[in-house]
Structures are given as C-alpha cells and as structure tokens.
Amino acid sequence: MKRGLYKAHAVVLNSIDYGESDRILAFFTKEHGKIKGIAKGARRSRKRFVGNLDPLCHIKLNYYCGGGELARVEDASLIEGFHNLRTDIERLSNACYILELVSEMTREGQVFPRVYGMLAGFLRMMDSGAGADGCLLRFFEIRLLNAIGFMPCIDRCVVCNKPIDGAANGAGRLNGFSSEKGGIVCGGCPAGGLLPISPGTARLLSTATKFDEDKLTRLVPGAAFTDESERILYDFIKFQIGKELKTKKFMHKLKNAGF
C-alpha cells in the first residue's frame, strides 16, 4: 500500500498486548482486506480506543500506512460490539473460530469485500442467537471457501466430471469426499481415503453458497448433514492451510466437557 492515511470498515480479528501500553492487531477490512497494525497507547487512551479494538468488534478505522509491516491505528469507532457473543462461552468460541478461519485463509494484500460482509453478517446472526447447532458455521465455511476461490467440487465428480445427482446408478452415486483431490468422487471412480458424504449434504452445501445470507437459517439440514459437513469441511480447510486451528481444538474440548 502507498504511504498515507486510510479509512476502512473492519472487523477486529485478533489483538495482543505489546510493550507497556500498545496493542498489535489484525483487522479484516472491506476496503483493503487483511491488515496488521499497532495502536499506540491503546491500553492507556480511554478516549480513542476503549472497547473498540477487542476481537470481534465491528469498527470504523483510521490508520496510517508508513510502508512498514504494521499500519499505525489513529482512531477507531464502534459500529457493532456483538455483546451477546461475549457472554456465552459456546457462542464466543464459535465466533472466534470464524475470525481465526478468515485470518488463516486470507493473506494481506488480497481484497475481498464479500468476506468482510460475511464476517460482519454472520457475527450479527450469531449475536442474535442463530447458529447454536453448528449449521451456520458450516454455511460460513463453504461461503468463505467459495468467496476466496477455494470452493471444493461438490456438484460434479472431481475425477471424471460427471454431475452428482444422487441417483442410484453407478456413476451418479457418491463414493466420498477427498480433500487431496479437491472434492467429491463419484461411485464410478476409484479413490482411497475418502470421507463419507451423502447426496443431501452435498446438495445443501451447494445451496448454501447460493442463498441470500439472511435466509440461510431457513435451510433445513438432513440427519447426516451436521457430522458429514463438519468432517469434510474441516478436513478440507486443514488440507489448505496445513495445520489445525486453535479455536477448533478449543471447541472440541468444550464439547467433550459437556458444553
């Protein structure tokens, strides 16, 4: 980016304390994609920054880009604080998961206004109580993959290109999902190490990329959707980024602890 002052709409992805009074932050902005910045005196200055630079905050941001690795945050004003998300450990961990997902799946310099819109939109839906069953997270994952050009092939067989129609004749049947191959392998094509996926799950994931965001909660998942979609999408995401997500591990621990 050229040197200068910039304005942006952003969601705060993460923040760490730095030195005695500063904070280093990552934002996902509508205008410039992911940026990293430093807020000098953020932990002292009540007036400019208080409560506006915590992860999850949806803000308006002024920052100075001086050509270095970190932009300098001049000031920030709150658009939405998503306070409900912060009062429930399960909702908070779901919200932090989508922040980490966006942070890991995008690079600085890539501009994706749609991803900014999705991030704010999904946080808003989750703040209002939607998504407790996990389906909303799956819809976020597939829409994010689609928006950044990593959509797995779920309408056709990734090997032979035949349409997946769920019919019971050999070629239309599903064999399974392969992260390595990048999508669904049909019943007519041999492949190893496949994860199970039913035609209903494949169809719903495909539909979820085409629906208006505010109507997603009307989609009704089949019985197999929750487990199948979580397993294949996370496997695919891990394959793309080459590591586990910290928040996913935490969510797993929460689940095992009975939350």
Ligand SMILES: [Zn+2]
């Ligand atoms: Zn095939």
